[in-house]
Amino acid sequence: MYPTVLDLAIFGYIAATGLSLAYLVQREEWLHRVASVATIAGWVLHAVALLALAFRLGRPPLGSLSEAVSVAVWVAVLLALWVERQYGVKVLGAFVLPVVLVLSINSATTRPLGIPGIERALGGAWIWVHIGLVLIGIAAFVLNFAGALMYVLQERQLKAKRPGTLYYRLPDLETLDRLTYRTLALGFPFLTTGLILGVLWAGRAWGSVFAYDPLALLSFVAWAIYAGTLAGRAAAGWRGRRAAYFAIIGFATLVLTLGAGLFLPGRHGS
Amino acid sequence: MTLFVAGLSHKNAPVELREQLAVEEDKLRELLSDVSATGAVRETLILSTCNRVEVYGVAEAPGEARAVVFRHLCRYRGVAYGSVEPLLYTHLDGDAVHHAFRVAASLDSMMIGEPQILGQVKDAFGLAQACATVGPALHTLFTAAFAVAKKVRTETEIARHAVSVSFAAVELARKIFAGLGGKAVLLVGAGKMGELAARHLVEHGAFPVYVANRTWPRAQEMARALSGAAVPFAELETALAGVDIVITSTGATEPIVTLAMVQRVMHGRRARPLFFIDIAVPRDVEGSVNTLADVYCYNVDDLKQVVEANIRERLREAQRGEALVMREVAKFLTRQSDVEVIPTIVSLRERLEEIRVGEVRKALARLPGATAETREAIEALSAAIVNKILHAPITKLRESSRAGSSRSWLPLIHELFGLGRK
Incomplete structure (x- = not known):
């Protein structure tokens, strides 16, 4: 059941992405309505797929990185639906859903089985908390990235003084900056706590923290970028473009981190 | 009777002429009552702004009605009718509806989406109502036009994006x-x-x-x-x-x-x-x-x-507004044609129901021992027969009215079913 329902969910996300992008350039309200329905349908199917997987495996569907990314995507979509409502940013889907799709590709192609001894390696409740917290952080950073991207695009329109389609469709800079800040403030504590737990657990289970694990190393680079941005915002009053650029760089590092975990040999497996 | 609109606007008439033809409210009152006194129009409304002078109306001969109104207008303003006449456009029936919707929705304005025109149309309508020159046809038309204008305004961005x-x-x-x-x-x-x-x-x-x-x-x-x-x-x-x-x-x-x-x-x-x-x-x-x-x-x-970019954006939105107006015109015409045949459908139903009730009563009088079930069965049977018989002519009437040929079908139905008057 797992692959078919998940495939349907991803199909829903693909449809929602196309519709959202169309809505960005073509102001037809029905496109937005259908996109919302497709997003929600994809999300519900995704939830069913994850639940089915959890029942079959008899453990949370977080046993491999691709499973965890799948759950992170699921949380990100939920968060996006909420943010869209909260901030009234109807074009949000066009910026979040492509990222969702990119992150979904791996979980759709990789089958989550065939990692021998995973339960033993992952044993202990703390590891689930580690994974759970980190992936909520990742979900928040998907939104953080989308907000930053919209900010940079809108800022460019305003500076160039030649209003194009995006000028009319994107919200104002202050709203976008607030969105970027809040998602950073939301994601950062999750990522931090998750990483600390990971370090503690790794120290006990593996005897060392970073040895030979590219994902662990890169994740600390991403964490440092987000920490720097947050500090800059809080202490030096960084706002606007600079904060947006950092959010984009931070997210790129995060995606690189996940990529490294999925495709390079290391202890996080695939 | 034909619905028509005739006039000139910023699209085809120079500003000098439009200025000369524009009339203020008092004169407009006079004009309305004079025109309707001639009997050339059954209903009429005059819209006079700095960008357009138009007469909307219902008349037996729209061409004649148009000439009467503009001759009067030219006489009031001291303009030679001969210089106005070649500039006049005329739209009939569906095209007139389309034109009215576009004007009210500000799609025909010089600055697309400008908000004043709807108010001006409302004023013209109010004035014509006060002068009692508005009848059911114009009333339906303009009520619909106001609704369409509002819809275009809220569903498209033609009125958004500053032009100053x-x-x-x-x-x-x-x-x-x-x-x-x-x-x-x-x-x-x-x-x-x-x-x-x-x-x-x-x-x-x-x-x-x-x-x-x-x-x-x-x-x-x-x-x-x-x-x-x-x-x-x-x-x-x-x-x-x-x-x-x-x-x-x-x-x-x-x-x-x-x-x-x-x-x-x-x-x-x-x-x-x-x-x-x-x-x-x-x-x-x-x-x-x-x-x-x-x-x-x-x-x-x-x-x-x-501002230039905003105007381009408005024009893009205007295309969506035009599509919306087209849909609304189609809906309006369908509703209109249904309205035309509804009285006939109602009297047809009444006629047959009358026959059915009468015959059922006679039959039941001949069956004194009939149980409640039997009575119910007879009622249901007769009602079903009537509905089956009516189905085809009613469908035909609706279809013909939508196709614009109800005028030939209506008297035929009346004749066939003996519907009395008309």
Whole structure:
């Protein structure tokens, strides 16, 4: 059941992405309505797929990185639906859903089985908390990235003084900056706590923290970028473009981190 | 009886002629009653604005009605009918509906989406109603037109996006700030244009307002007019540090806000955005400040460019408005044609129901021992037969009316079923 329902969910996300992008350039309200329905349908199917997987495996569907990314995507979509409502940013889907799709590709192609001894390696409740917290952080950073991207695009329109389609469709800079800040403030504590737990657990289970694990190393680079941005915002009053650029760089590092975990040999497996 | 609209507009008639033909309300009253007194029109309404003079009406011979109305109008205004007549356009039935919808929705306006036209159409309608020249046809038409206009306005963006420089500035401010509530404004110079822009900002919630001007009394005067506070011109830089939006409109020949000044100001603002609206010519703000982070500087030419983009956006939206109007016209015509045949359908049903009830009563009188079930069965049977018989003619009537051929079918149905009058 797992692959078919998940495939349907991803199909829903693909449809929602196309519709959202169309809505960005073509102001037809029905496109937005259908996109919302497709997003929600994809999300519900995704939830069913994850639940089915959890029942079959008899453990949370977080046993491999691709499973965890799948759950992170699921949380990100939920968060996006909420943010869209909260901030009234109807074009949000066009910026979040492509990222969702990119992150979904791996979980759709990789089958989550065939990692021998995973339960033993992952044993202990703390590891689930580690994974759970980190992936909520990742979900928040998907939104953080989308907000930053919209900010940079809108800022460019305003500076160039030649209003194009995006000028009319994107919200104002202050709203976008607030969105970027809040998602950073939301994601950062999750990522931090998750990483600390990971370090503690790794120290006990593996005897060392970073040895030979590219994902662990890169994740600390991403964490440092987000920490720097947050500090800059809080202490030096960084706002606007600079904060947006950092959010984009931070997210790129995060995606690189996940990529490294999925495709390079290391202890996080695939 | 045919619905028609005839007239001339900014599209085909020169402004000199439109000016000559425009009539004020009192004359319009007279004109309406004179025209309807001739008997050439059954219903009529005259729309007279600076961009169009049009007569909407229902008449046996629309061509004749058009000539009567415009002859009267030309006589009132001392214009030769011969010079007007070749410019007149006429639309009939569905095309007239289409035209009325487009006009009310501001799709036929000189500046697409301008809001005045709907009010003008409403006024013309009100006047014609007061003069009792509006009948059921025009009433239905214009009620629908008002609804369509509202729909076009809310479902498309033809009325959004400023087409004046000062409103374009307000819209830009609203793309930088999340609402203007509580945003501080500094007005430098006391020109009319600057005041207008400041007023627009204040109307959108901007507060407080500071005014700096080289002559102190003039600054105080303007500050009073805007319920703001005057600040000394010499302390311009200090004032810049604490505001969000700056409007400059002085007569200075050299820039009074320099790049170096804004650089110093921005240093202490912790990336709080600063938006310059420079409507002075020559410019008051060095254009290069726009290159600084979080500083946005628009001069008059930039604002005009934004206005042009806004107009292009309106035109794009107008295409969606046109599509919407087309759909609404189709719906309207369907409703209209249904209305035409509904009385016949109703009397047809009544006629057959009358027969059915009468025959059922007779049958039951012959069956004194009938149980409740038998009675019910007879009722149901007779009702089913009537419905089955009616189905085909009613469907045919609806179809024919939508196809526009109900006029030949209506008398036929009346004749066949003996529906009495008509």
